[in-house]
Amino acid sequence: xxxxxxxxxxxxxxxxxxxxxxxxxxxxxxxxxxxxxxxxxxxxxxxxxxxxxxxxxxxxxxxxxxxxxxxxxxxxxxxxxxxxxxxxxxxxxxxxxxxxxxxxxxxxxxxxxxxxxxxxxxxxxxxxxxxxxxxxxxxxxxxxxxxxxxxxxxxxxxxxxxxxxxxxxxxxxxxxxxxxxxxxxxxxxxxxxxxxxxxxxxxxxxxxxxxxxxxxxxxxxxxxxxxxxxxxxxxxxxxxxxxxxxxxxxxxxxxxxxxxxxxxxxxxxxxxxxxxxxxxxxxxxxxxxxxxxxxxxxxxxxxxxxxxxxxxxxxxxxxxxxxxxxxxxxxxxxxxxxxxxxxxxxxxxxxxxxxxxxxxxxxxxxxxxxxxxxxxxxxxxxxxxxxxxxxxxxxxxxxxxxxxxxxxxxxxxxxxxxxxxxxxxxxxxxxxxxxxxxxxxxxxxxxxxxxxxx
Numbered sequence: 001x002x003x004x005x006x007x008x009x010x011x012x013x014x015x016x017x018x019x020x021x022x023x024x025x026x027x028x029x030x031x032x033x034x035x036x037x038x039x040x041x042x043x044x045x046x047x048x049x050x051x052x053x054x055x056x057x058x059x060x061x062x063x064x065x066x067x068x069x070x071x072x073x074x075x076x077x078x079x080x081x082x083x084x085x086x087x088x089x090x091x092x093x094x095x096x097x098x099x100x101x102x103x104x105x106x107x108x109x110x111x112x113x114x115x116x117x118x119x120x121x122x123x124x125x126x127x128x129x130x131x132x133x134x135x136x137x138x139x140x141x142x143x144x145x146x147x148x149x150x151x152x153x154x155x156x157x158x159x160x161x162x163x164x165x166x167x168x169x170x171x172x173x174x175x176x177x178x179x180x181x182x183x184x185x186x187x188x189x190x191x192x193x194x195x196x197x198x199x200x201x202x203x204x205x206x207x208x209x210x211x212x213x214x215x216x217x218x219x220x221x222x223x224x225x226x227x228x229x230x231x232x233x234x235x236x237x238x239x240x241x242x243x244x245x246x247x248x249x250x251x252x253x254x255x256x257x258x259x260x261x262x263x264x265x266x267x268x269x270x271x272x273x274x275x276x277x278x279x280x281x282x283x284x285x286x287x288x289x290x291x292x293x294x295x296x297x298x299x300x301x302x303x304x305x306x307x308x309x310x311x312x313x314x315x316x317x318x319x320x321x322x323x324x325x326x327x328x329x330x331x332x333x334x335x336x337x338x339x340x341x342x343x344x345x346x347x348x349x350x351x352x353x354x355x356x357x358x359x360x361x362x363x364x365x366x367x368x369x370x371x372x373x374x375x376x377x378x379x380x381x382x383x384x385x386x387x388x389x390x391x392x393x394x395x396x397x398x399x400x401x402x403x404x405x406x407x408x409x410x411x412x413x414x415x416x417x418x419x420x421x422x423x424x425x426x427x428x429x430x431x432x433x434x435x436x437x438x439x440x441x442x443x444x445x446x447x448x449x450x451x452x453x454x
Contacts, residue, residue, distance in 0.1 A: 047078035050339040053104045055086040055094075064359045072346050079339050098122040098331055105332045106340035108158055108324045112402055114147055118154050119234045119451040123327040125152035129341040135349055142396045143372040147325060155325035156348060160370035162395040163218065163319045165310065166286025168279055170303040171201070180283075180307040184222070184251055187283060187310045191260035194282040203260035205276070205284040206252070208421045210268050213413035215285050217403050218319055219248035222312030227413060230404040235448040238409065240416070240436035241429065247313050249420050249428035256421050265421065273297065285309065287322065288392070289367045306368075306388050308398065321399035323372075350375055357381040368392055408447045412439040 069081060084104065086093065095116060097103035109117070117123045130136045130153055139156065147155035167180050171194050181187035191203030207215045213227075220227055225244025229237040239245070255261050262275065273290060275281045277297035286306065295301055308317045326348065328340045346352065353376065360366040361381045368384050370392060371377060379389060416435040420426045 048335065049078050049080070050335050051080045051082050052106075052336060052339045052343060053082045053084060054343075055104045055107060056083045057087055058085060068347070068352065068355070072343060075346070076339075076342055079342065095120065095122065098329060101331075103329050103331070105336045106326060106328045106344060108326050111146070111157075111321065111323045111325055112406065114155055114325055114327075115230075115401065115404055116407065116451075117327060118147070118149055119453070122330050123154050124330040124337060125154060126156065126328065126341070127151075127153055129345070130156075133345055135345070138350065138373050138375045140372040140374055140396070143321070143323075146321070146401055155327050156344060157323055157325045157372040158348060160321055160323040160372050160396075160399075161287055161289045161367075162321050162370060162392075162399050163285055163287045164306045164308065164391060164395065165283065166276065166290075167283045167305040167307065168276070168281070168303055169305040170300075171279065171282045172305070180305055181310045183311050184313075188251075188254060188258065188260070191255070191283060192258055195258075195260045197259075197263070201280055201282065202262040202275070203282050204255055205262055205267075205272050205281040206255070207269060207272070208261065208265045208267070208418065211410075211414065212417035212421075213406065213410040214402075216248060216252070216413060216417050217406070218285060218309060219251060219312060220244050220403075221318035221400065222309065222314060222316065223247035223251075224312070224314030224316075227403045228405050228409065234451040234453045236405045236409075236444070236451070238436045238439055238444065240413065240432040240439070244314075245432055246428050249417070249432065251312070252417065253420055253424065253426075253428070257424055261421075279303070285319075288369055291367050301385075306391055308391060308395065317398050319395065319399055320402055321396070322402075323369075354380075370395065405447055408443050409439050412436070412443070 073079065073081070092110070092113065094103055094107050094109055095113070103122075130139075143157045143160060144153060147153060147157070165180070172178070172180075172190075175193055177190060177193070181190050187204065193203070194201065195203030206212075217227060220242070221244075223244035225239065225242040225247075227239060227242075227245060229239050231237065262272075262281065267275065272281065272284060273293050274297055276284060276286075277294040277299035279299075288306070291301070291304065294304065309319045311317045326344045328337050328344070332340070350373065353371065353373070357366065357371075357378065358381055366378070366382050368388055369378055378384075378392075384392075412435045413432075416428075416431040419431045420428050
């Protein structure tokens, strides 16, 4: 049974409210307590007053959020909230703010920053809290393990937004194609069949003008390799010339040589979404939180197909897992760390997560994300096309974090990718070898000095 029509009605809200990259939660629950203490105490006599500093964004401050914060304060009268408005993505500024002494006590930051947070020692292990929280058993270990190092757990994921592969079902059906591609070869064949320059339809798309390392890493993984190697001491080795990197580059050149990519190589990320939503791109890497974006740009969601990314030469599919993750500032006081955990565990309980997603669904601001718990699913709160459900449930088996050091070395990969896409005669081995040499000269020592464990 198709449920896309109902989904389209739910997606009239343009804000991706579920992407909570601010230092403030959106739900609420019973906080984790030491063994023997069955409920949070309402007596300020048992606790010294604590002011908890949070970074918030204006887009997440609404009546519902205010109600949930008040529920938290009613249960924790010894805690007060100092909310500092921080627009954009506060998680990206957390690193610098800790060094400056201006960081909040906890934050719900991006998965992409977690390696940097953990290796630099600015977030504290959460084991003592998780060990005594009765809801820890319901956290999905697949995602919790992503932020575990040497037995220490540093983050509690709040939502997961995997990168999948999107295709236009209307274009597929018009061409008599019944199934999405399962391999690179199938994807290229379908792209050639659907490519229609006369109607300005590109058979395939990937980032070519900016942030090219973002999508390119998936193809490297699908080929069986990676762009960097993380050492046990926190340092990194660059592997830009790994055979899998060259395999991925060769595939990019095939896509370019077959002329199935958009002819305008200056298209940026937003442009690709616009073209895809208008039926001008047949296939491209596609994150689940873009469903709302393309719907708001006019795409009929009956035409949106989602599948696992096609497998590369490794014979396996692979993709990135993005999302948001709660951490506690390692440099704040023990009392504030305890208060931060009260807040996090309150906001991340099943009860409050349920209220949060019910509120989003009522506003039409919900996307097919993965909730990193074993006792609830996003489909508990809204309907999605049934064919999406097995894809969403299986993506955790092939998902991984972005390549280690991406924030520091991604620009060098980007240059090489842009060169091989712009010049059909470019030698991938030379371009990526040159990129690695430059990165080693300009950035490697600084990165390793900053991230090497004492």
